[in-house]
Amino acid sequence: MEKLNGAALKQIDEIVAAHAHEPGPVIVMLHEVQDQLGYIPFEAIEKIAAGTGTSAAEVFGVVNFYAQFTTEPKGKHVINVCLGTACYVKGAQALIDAVSEKIGAEVNHTSEDGIFSLDATRCLGACGLAPVCVIDGRVVGSATPDKIRKEIDALIAQEKAEAEMRA
Ligand code: FES
Numbered sequence: 001m002e003k004l005n006g007a008a009l010k011q012i013d014e015i016v017a018a019h020a021h022e023p024g025p026v027i028v029m030l031h032e033v034q035d036q037l038g039y040i041p042f043e044a045i046e047k048i049a050a051g052t053g054t055s056a057a058e059v060f061g062v063v064n065f066y067a068q069f070t071t072e073p074k075g076k077h078v079i080n081v082c083l084g085t086a087c088y089v090k091g092a093q094a095l096i097d098a099v100s101e102k103i104g105a106e107v108n109h110t111s112e113d114g115i116f117s118l119d120a121t122r123c124l125g126a127c128g129l130a131p132v133c134v135i136d137g138r139v140v141g142s143a144t145p146d147k148i149r150k151e152i153d154a155l156i157a158q159e160k161a162e163a164e165m166r167a
Contacts, residue, residue: 079152115153
């Protein structure tokens, strides 16, 4: 497992210290850690357990219970596919399958190279554009598997170009 950097550990310490004496602190702390770091690293689970006098197992239980928490770092590019009713009816599952196959990661997971994450989301409030994906915060409406594959190809090309510039 990769080690967290000092800045992230400090952020976690500050979050734990800020909420240690509030009622129901575990959820509040988990929310803040996820907001700031994008996921819940193991170190945060240990620190939250220590700071609230519970066990790491109990904090893990909370993390696992709520679907919005993830213990996996997000990829550099995040692809959200709406699984709300309107999008589902218009073929969102085919989008999920296409993205999953393309990036080599299951839904709510990240590709092994850490470049792409695939997340399923609830209704994004853009049902008129169904099915809807959000790629790095940009809404792609009337999405088809082909359209999304092309979007991902463009990101892969961009990653390659950046890697060549660094080389
Ligand atoms: S169901 Fe997908 S945007 Fe509403």
